[in-house]
Amino acid sequence: MSKRTDRELVDAAREGDTEAFGVLVRRHQRRIYRLALHLLRDAAEAEDATQETFVRAYGALDRFDGRSEAFTWIYRIAVNLSLNVIRARKPNRKAVSADDPRLEGVLVETRAGSANPLGDSENRELGRALCEGMDLLSDTLRTTLILVGVDGLSHAQAGEVLGCPEGTVAWRVHEARKKLKVFLVERGFAPQGEEGAA
């Protein structure tokens, strides 16, 4: 049996096929979790937001008009839920702490490839600086940068998620990168050439 598309899964779920929606969950939960983790900076809240995103998406299946991709539609719900959590928070989470779940991922990665301890350390510092720089961005720029820069969405897809044109997404990404670059330079992470680019 060939792999069903998101659209087919949504249509099946609309007809009451919860298994089809389960496939959709398994297909996208990692990305949704990563998005929520970067937006919320809290693993438990990210887990809750991920669950809530799929439950709310299921509750709104009848309102999915099919003119956008299913995953960008789910992304939008995830972004809205995460922003609601952020707005409901007390403003006490500005600094990037050592137990920041985003850095936890960086630590795991560097531990696995520990042939170059110096490089690992630099990577950890760079990851930390990136997280701090992103936290200084506005919600709009940060969310756009996470969608495009971290999650790899195209500008068109990010535009679908955020409800704005591609040009606006491009401008926001550019602005976010510019500010992030200034921050990194101030922290001693001067941009290197293309020699090390993948």
Added chain:
Amino acid sequence: MNDRRSSSDLGSNAEATLGTFPFPERDWESDARAIEARLASARRGSTDALLLAAPLPGEADEPSALSATATPLTNSGVRTQSLAELARRSVEKKQALERQMARESLALAAQQRNQAPHTDALSALTRSNGAAPNGIATSSATASNVRASSVAQERAVHEKAKPFPKVALVLPALALAAAAVLWLKQPAPDPLLSNAVTPPAPSAVAASAAPSVIAREQPAVHDELPRGVDPTTLPEQASPSQEPSNVASANGSAASAPGKVATLKPALRAAPASADAKASDQGLPPDPGLRPADSRGGELPMKPTTGAVQAALGSVMSGARHCVAGDDAASSAVVVFGSDGRVQHVTVSGAAAGKSSAACIEAQLGRARVQPFAASSFSVNATVRPE
């Protein structure tokens, strides 16, 4: 991909870290089961619509052109800039400029009148020919006559000092009267209005309400009070019942004294005195075109103009077309605007009727706006063709 090689390039290491930001692995299967367990008790249709709306506002310095020129991607929350809104702003800007110009010209005129050394000459004129100044004063009781009368008074003074043929006086006076009528159609300047209300009895007002005996004492009043009187204050102070007699006396005196001042009579009558004499009890000129713009607020059009409706629908039609993308046939919609300019109701028929795209069309067309109008509602048919 994207703009990673742009001037805002973060450098290869940072780009690599950003693009492959790792995150700790979890037991995804148990997470998925937990979600499925919650789905069993989840109720379809219970999700708040706000969660489906476009998140996040635009940045403060975000170029608006990016939003204005782009094609909407989804049927909800896409920012589009309404052409009707642009047109409305343009008209408001123009009106503000016109108000400013009127204000400045009024101030200049008042300043010039104050500087003009004509009060003595006017007193002399009044003493020598009591009927003519009385006629001038009474006919200047109405708003539109203030400018004509003051200019006419100046003319009379000049005429006294240096006589001209009648025709040479009548033509400029007529032109000035016409200019006064045109000027009154412009919005009245607010600051001067408030200033003009404050003095208890501007000269022309006092003269209009007073009998001719008092009017003969007018020169003294002219000397004491500012001459820049805003016309909007006059109808409230001048009694409508008194105006006809005053006008009649003006005519009579002019007839009895067919001298140089009598040549001003056509100009004074050509000015909106006759129209203003029939002013309603509320103190407004009967012809809306002659009313000061700010006296009772602007008049609403009976219904929105075709251009305004087209512009309003045009600004949202692109979004509506997205709703029927892929359809073979066009759909029709009846859009009903309320008197406040907002869409009250949209009825979709045709290919999209009964489908989810009908709600999408309703949402898109429902964002159209026109200027407020007087009628209770206004409906228009719109055809939504697939892209």
